[in-house]
Amino acid sequence: MGAAPATRDVTSYGMGLAAPLALFFLVFFVAPLLQLLWLSLHNDTAALHWGLGQYLHFLTDPFSLSVLGSTLLLGAEVTAVCLVLGFPIAWLYQRVGPKLQTIIILIVLLPLLTSVVVRTFAWIVILGRQGIINATLQSLGIIDTPLKLLYTQFGVVIALAQVQMPLMTLPLITALGRIDPNLDDASCSLGAGSWRTFFRVVLPLSLPGVIAGCTLTYAAAITAFITQSLIGGGQMLFMPMYLYQQASTLQNWPFASAISIIFLLAVLAVVSVFTTLGRLSRGYGGT
Amino acid sequence: MAEMQGGRSLVVDAVTHRYPSGALAVENINLDIKGGEIIALLGPSGCGKTTLLRIIAGFIAQTQGRIIIGDDIVDALPPNKRAVGIVFQNYALFPHLTVSDNVGYGLAARGIDKATRQREAQRLLELVQLPTMSERLPRQLSGGQQQRVALARALAIKPSILLLDEPFAALDKNLRLDMQIEIKRLQRVSGITTLIVTHDQEEALSMADRVAVLSHGKLEQFGSPSDVYDRPQTLFVNTFVGSSNRMPGVVVSADRTAAKVRLDAGAEIIARPAGGTLSEGGRVTVCIRPEHLQFVGDETGFAGVVGMSLPLGATVVHEVTTADGFGVKVSQARIGETRALESGAAVRLAPLAPSLANAFPATL
Ligand SMILES: Nc1ncnc2c1ncn2[C@@H]1O[C@H](COP(=O)(O)OP(=O)(O)OP(=O)(O)O)[C@@H](O)[C@H]1O
Numbered sequence: 001m002g003a004a005p006a007t008r009d010v011t012s013y014g015m016g017l018a019a020p021l022a023l024f025f026l027v028f029f030v031a032p033l034l035q036l037l038w039l040s041l042h043n044d045t046a047a048l049h050w051g052l053g054q055y056l057h058f059l060t061d062p063f064s065l066s067v068l069g070s071t072l073l074l075g076a077e078v079t080a081v082c083l084v085l086g087f088p089i090a091w092l093y094q095r096v097g098p099k100l101q102t103i104i105i106l107i108v109l110l111p112l113l114t115s116v117v118v119r120t121f122a123w124i125v126i127l128g129r130q131g132i133i134n135a136t137l138q139s140l141g142i143i144d145t146p147l148k149l150l151y152t153q154f155g156v157v158i159a160l161a162q163v164q165m166p167l168m169t170l171p172l173i174t175a176l177g178r179i180d181p182n183l184d185d186a187s188c189s190l191g192a193g194s195w196r197t198f199f200r201v202v203l204p205l206s207l208p209g210v211i212a213g214c215t216l217t218y219a220a221a222i223t224a225f226i227t228q229s230l231i232g233g234g235q236m237l238f239m240p241m242y243l244y245q246q247a248s249t250l251q252n253w254p255f256a257s258a259i260s261i262i263f264l265l266a267v268l269a270v271v272s273v274f275t276t277l278g279r280l281s282r283g284y285g286g287t
Numbered sequence: 288m289a290e291m292q293g294g295r296s297l298v299v300d301a302v303t304h305r306y307p308s309g310a311l312a313v314e315n316i317n318l319d320i321k322g323g324e325i326i327a328l329l330g331p332s333g334c335g336k337t338t339l340l341r342i343i344a345g346f347i348a349q350t351q352g353r354i355i356i357g358d359d360i361v362d363a364l365p366p367n368k369r370a371v372g373i374v375f376q377n378y379a380l381f382p383h384l385t386v387s388d389n390v391g392y393g394l395a396a397r398g399i400d401k402a403t404r405q406r407e408a409q410r411l412l413e414l415v416q417l418p419t420m421s422e423r424l425p426r427q428l429s430g431g432q433q434q435r436v437a438l439a440r441a442l443a444i445k446p447s448i449l450l451l452d453e454p455f456a457a458l459d460k461n462l463r464l465d466m467q468i469e470i471k472r473l474q475r476v477s478g479i480t481t482l483i484v485t486h487d488q489e490e491a492l493s494m495a496d497r498v499a500v501l502s503h504g505k506l507e508q509f510g511s512p513s514d515v516y517d518r519p520q521t522l523f524v525n526t527f528v529g530s531s532n533r534m535p536g537v538v539v540s541a542d543r544t545a546a547k548v549r550l551d552a553g554a555e556i557i558a559r560p561a562g563g564t565l566s567e568g569g570r571v572t573v574c575i576r577p578e579h580l581q582f583v584g585d586e587t588g589f590a591g592v593v594g595m596s597l598p599l600g601a602t603v604v605h606e607v608t609t610a611d612g613f614g615v616k617v618s619q620a621r622i623g624e625t626r627a628l629e630s631g632a633a634v635r636l637a638p639l640a641p642s643l644a645n646a647f648p649a650t651l
């Protein structure tokens with residue numbers, strides 16, 4: 001045995017190996033971000049006068065604040081739906097045979113294998129006035145006039161939840177897979193019923209996956225420009241579209257930049273709440 | 288400890304289990320275990336020990352047969368209603384709960400308030416000699432300490448039966464001995480009927496009041512450690528429990544208590560007919576333990592050639608090849624200057640006493 005060369009201390013590898021990625025990151029992410037910040041700190045569209053005017057405008061404008069609020073709320077709703085629907089799938093996955101596991105994984109991954117645009121149009125077909133749901137309900141005589149599903153908050157949440165579901169389910173499957181199956185049996189033999197076992201053992205131990213899943217789903221849901229705009233239609237405005245209008249249509253780059261920075265900070269705030277929650281809950285299920 | 292109830296009896300009545308995959312894991316097992324006994328379930332890997340344990344605990348519903356604890360047939364009860372305590376091989380402590388909460392888990396499930404739970408947990412932790420560890424997380428404990436916690440956790444629900452699945456397999460040798468003594472001590476004070484699954488025969492023989500030897504899902508023998516070791520009922524038990532030399536031979540004459548066997552190696556010896564009566568002229572396999580063979584100076588016994596001598600501390604083991612080409616091990620206590628025999632030396636071997644050789648009807 002002895003020390004094989006492969007066990008060389010990682011830190012002794014030159015940082016140079018990371019340089020290409022670092023450079024890429026610098027040029028295409030940090031630089032634009034700084035430019036965005038620089039732009040947002042100007043009061044006029046020509047970016048000649050420094051000032052916090054754009055931020056003041058956003059934070060005192062009820063309309064802008066309501067767009068931010070409804071976007072964050074949308075993220076929360078989508079995340080909640082994904083969690084509630086995704087957890088049972090992940091739980092089931094850990095309890096079935098290998099054949100069913102393959103099928104479940106395939107179903108979970110399927111949305112990732114089709115384009116977002118295609119998936120979103122599929123939802124339009126399903127949710128529309130003459131769509132599958134309305135047609136079915138009408139033919140069954142359950143409703144007389146078609147329900148308004150498309151261009152509603154409900155429609156956006158459902159479509160986004162389906163589109164983002166893998167981001168929730170995959171981390172949950174991983175987290176649940178790490179839990180020793182004997183813990184279930186141990187809990188049961190100590191007299192706990194299945195609900196107690198779930199809330200006292202399975203759920204706390206799957207928290208790392210829950211948090212990872214929520215963070216990913218949340219971040220993806222609130223920035224999902226295409227689905228939000230296509231299913232939400234003209235009546236509903238969320239941050240990505242708001243930003244796009246300001247930048248592309250109105251050419252108000254400084255305000256658009258301020259919107260992005262505020263949006264970014266809001267997302268970071270929500271994500272750090274998730275991570276802090278995770279850290280507070282002991283029981284990372286580590287070894 | 289006085290408040291701990293004595294153990295209840297456990298009857299495994301004609302239990303058979305076939306997994307959905309078709310594997311027959313346990314076949315018609317009968318065990319009648321008295322309250323307060325320590326029983327070892329001994330057998331090689333894959334013989335169905337864990338399956339039987341999980342049937343008793345209620346995790347698996349057996350295909351046939353009954354499990355009776357005390358006066359109750361428990362087959363219809365789920366595991367959380369059976370009051371059976373289990374210590375898992377990997378301990379299965381809840382990693383996110385403190386030691387105290389782990390021990391109190393079963394009490395919480397019974398709706399006992401926090402103060403009482405903590406008091407009880409502390410009492411049990413003192414019992415397993417970990418009084419100062421209550422606020423630690425399991426991963427902050429050593430393997431032996433984790434096992435004590437697992438034991439305390441299982442005892443907290445005052446189980447009527449305690450099941451331990453390979454409890455010592457993950458411990459190193461010294462710690463294993465400590466824990467074996469510890470569990471035996473705790474079992475004695477609590478009087479809980481205890482079933483230990485193991486594939487380590489020394490462990491089974493040293494800890495258990497009675498040993499159940501399993502092979503391929505069948506019960507080979509159920510008896511006291513000395514029964515199993517000295518009076519094995521099957522060839523499997525004889526060779527699995529302790530080590531044994533197997534020598535083929537032919538029955539010269541036999542009655543119920545003794546058989547004269549002509550070994551293929553070239554000697555006539557007296558052996559105990561172990562698997563029922565033997566018929567004259569039938570082929571048998573004779574088992575003699577290495578420590579029950581001795582070198583003889585005269586023309587009795589059978590001849591052999593020494594291959595190698597291994598001094599193993601308190602004993603010396605000689606490997607001898609017999610005339611018919613069989614390898615036989617002879618173990619001698621190392622008294623004074625017990626000589627290591629020269630390789631190639633011609634020797635003669637004979638059993639120490641007739642009752643120490645067991646003859647089984649040869650299969651095939
Ligand atoms: N879930 C299962 N499905 C199908 N067959 C199984 C299952 N579990 C065990 N078996 C089979 O049943 C037999 C007995 O298994 P069991 O786990 O009870 O053995 P064991 O005596 O505990 O072995 P070990 O000492 O290796 O733990 C084995 O042949 C095994 O392959």
Ligand SMILES: [Mg+2]
Nearest residue numbers: 336337338452
């Ligand atoms: Mg086993």
